[in-house]
Amino acid sequence: xxxxxxxxxxxxxxxxxxxxxxxxxxxxxxxxxxxxxxxxxxxxxxxxxxxxxxxxxxxxxxxxxxxxxxxxxxxxxxxxxxxxxxxxxxxxxxxxxxxxxxxxxxxxxxxxxxxxxxxxxxxxxxxxxxxxxxxxxxxxxxxxxxxxxxxxxxxxxxxxxxxxxxxxxxxxxxxxxxxxxxxxxxxxxxxxxxxxxxxxxx
Amino acid sequence: xxxxxxxxxxxxxxxxxxxxxxxxxxxxxxxxxxxxxxxxxxxxxxxxxxxxxxxxxxxxxxxxxxxxxxxxxxxxxxxxxxxxxxxxxxxxxxxxxxxxxxxxxxxxxxxxxxxxxxxxxxxxxxxxxxxxxxxxxxxxxxxxxxxxxxxxxxxxxxxxxxxxxxxxxxxxxxxxxxxxxxxxxxxxxxxxxxxxxxxxxxxxxxxxxxxxxxxxxxxxxxxxxxxxxxxxxxxxxxxxxxxxxxxx
Ligand SMILES: Cc1cc2nc3c(=O)[nH]c(=O)nc-3n(C[C@H](O)[C@H](O)[C@H](O)COP(=O)(O)OP(=O)(O)OC[C@H]3O[C@@H](n4cnc5c(N)ncnc54)[C@H](O)[C@@H]3O)c2cc1C
Numbered sequence: 228x229x230x231x232x233x234x235x236x237x238x239x240x241x242x243x244x245x246x247x248x249x250x251x252x253x254x255x256x257x258x259x260x261x262x263x264x265x266x267x268x269x270x271x272x273x274x275x276x277x278x279x280x281x282x283x284x285x286x287x288x289x290x291x292x293x294x295x296x297x298x299x300x301x302x303x304x305x306x307x308x309x310x311x312x313x314x315x316x317x318x319x320x321x322x323x324x325x326x327x328x329x330x331x332x333x334x335x336x337x338x339x340x341x342x343x344x345x346x347x348x349x350x351x352x353x354x355x356x357x358x359x360x361x362x363x364x365x366x367x368x369x370x371x372x373x374x375x376x377x378x379x380x381x382x383x384x385x386x387x388x389x390x391x392x393x394x395x396x397x398x399x400x401x402x403x404x405x406x407x408x409x410x411x412x413x414x415x416x417x418x419x420x421x422x423x424x425x426x427x428x429x
Numbered sequence: 430x431x432x433x434x435x436x437x438x439x440x441x442x443x444x445x446x447x448x449x450x451x452x453x454x455x456x457x458x459x460x461x462x463x464x465x466x467x468x469x470x471x472x473x474x475x476x477x478x479x480x481x482x483x484x485x486x487x488x489x490x491x492x493x494x495x496x497x498x499x500x501x502x503x504x505x506x507x508x509x510x511x512x513x514x515x516x517x518x519x520x521x522x523x524x525x526x527x528x529x530x531x532x533x534x535x536x537x538x539x540x541x542x543x544x545x546x547x548x549x550x551x552x553x554x555x556x557x558x559x560x561x562x563x564x565x566x567x568x569x570x571x572x573x574x575x576x577x578x579x580x581x582x583x584x585x586x587x588x589x590x591x592x593x594x595x596x597x598x599x600x601x602x603x604x605x606x607x608x609x610x611x612x613x614x615x616x617x618x619x620x621x622x623x624x625x626x627x628x629x630x631x632x633x634x635x636x637x638x639x640x641x642x643x644x645x646x647x648x649x650x651x652x653x654x655x656x657x658x659x660x661x662x663x664x665x666x667x668x669x670x671x672x673x674x675x676x677x
Contacts, residue, residue, distance in 0.1 A: 228439055228476060228525050229476050230475040230477070230513075231523075232517040232522075233475040233476065233483075233513050233517070234477050234478075235477045235479060235481035235483075236509065237509055239481060248474075248482065248484045250484075250509070256669070257645045257669050259667065259669070260533055260666060261652065261662055261663070261665055261666060261667055262653060262655065262656045262662050262667065263652065264662070308486055309472075309484045309485065345663065374649055408533075412532040413435075413531070426530065427435075428433050428434040429435075
C-alpha cells in the first residue's frame, strides 16, 4: 500500500547487505528489558550446561576465558526494531573453539543462552557452529560497554540481534527448542532477518 | 504449534492533535484491531511510490478502553519517519501498521501495589496508556509519575496529567525541565538524579513496580540509580527508544 506523500529521502540501502524492512544507522542503539547488570570480572564465569540443567560440562573464569583462542570478526548486525549497523568489529571466542576447548560434541540440538539479569534466548546449535556464533568481549578494539552487553555477549550476526544475548553467562543444551525471554513475548523462535522472522508466526 | 503471522493492517487517520510544537498525536481507526495492553507498541510501515519502505516502532498512548488507537510522535529534525508523520500526515490518510507488539513493558490495573513511572520526553507515551487505563478502570493504586523534558514547551499531555493528578486518587505527577524554565515554573529544573528519585518515588520498601522509558542514556542512568537505591532489578522494566544510543 502506497502511503500518500511519503517519499524516499534517504539513500536506498544495498539489498545485498541490508535485509528487508531495515534501515542503516551509524548510531549504536541500546534495547533491553531492564537495568544493566554489572558483574565483577572476579565473579564472572561462562558455563556449558548439560541437558538436565545441573551438570556443568565446562566452565571458565574471566582469565581462563581470555586465554582461549580468540577470533576477530567484522560483520553487519540487524536489530528487530529495524536498524542495521554495518561493518561492526568484534573479538571473541567462537562456539566451535569453546566446544573444542571443552573436548565436547554438542550433546543436544538446541541451547538456551542464559545471562545476568535473567535474560534467556533459544538457539539451534546449528546456528552457532562453523564460525557463525561467538562469545564476544571486544567491540571496536575496546572492552564491550556494560549497556551493550559487556563484559561478554553472544554474537550471532546472521540472526536478529536479540539472539545475541547481552551479559551472557552460559549455554544450556536442550533436546527441544524452547522459547526464551522475547520468544515468550511474541517474538519469532528463530529470527532470520533475511526472512523477516520478527514475530511469532512470521 | 504454528501461530498465524501478525497481520499488517491498513489504518485510517481519524484526527491529528497538536500536543506541543514538536509532538503530535495521531488517532487511528484500525479495522479488526484485536485490542492491546497499556505499554504495547505498533510497527508502522510507510511505502513510497517507488516501492521504498521505512518501518519504525511507536508506542500506543491510548488505553484499551478507547476505540481505535492513538500514537504520539515526536519530530526529530533529520528523522525520516517522524518528520513524515508530524509534517505530512492528515486526517483521512491511511497507514500500514501491525500490532499490538511487545508483551513485557506492560501494566494493567489488575496489578496491585505502587507504581513508579519515569519518562524522558516521548518516553511518556506508553506510560500515558497506563495512566489513562488506571483512570478508566477507577484504580487507586499509588502511582508516582516523574517526567523529564527539555523545556516547558516540550511537555506532552500537560493539562491531562494535571487534571488526573487533581482527582486525588493516588496519582502524583512531577515534571522537571533540563534546559530552560519559564519564570513562573513551579516544578523541578534539573536532570533526574538520585535525590529526585528517592524524594518523588516510593522507596524500595514499598516494592513498587517501576517502568522507565525514554532515550537510552536517561533510561540507563535512571535504572542504574533505582538499583543503587535498593530497588529489585526484576521490578524495574525499561524501554529504550533507540536510536541515539550514545557513542557505543
Ligand atoms: C518500542 C519503541 C517504541 C517507540 N515509541 C515511540 C513513541 O511513542 N513516540 C516516538 O516519537 N518515538 C517512539 N519510538 C522511536 C521511533 O521508533 C523512531 O526511532 C523515531 O521516531 C525516529 O525515527 P525517524 O525515522 O524519524 O528518525 P531516523 O531517520 O531513524 O533518525 C533518528 C535520528 O538519527 C539520525 N539519523 C539516522 N540516520 C540518519 C541518516 N541517514 N542521515 C541523517 N541522520 C540520520 C537523525 O539525526 C535522527 O535524529 C519508539 C521506539 C521503540 C523501539
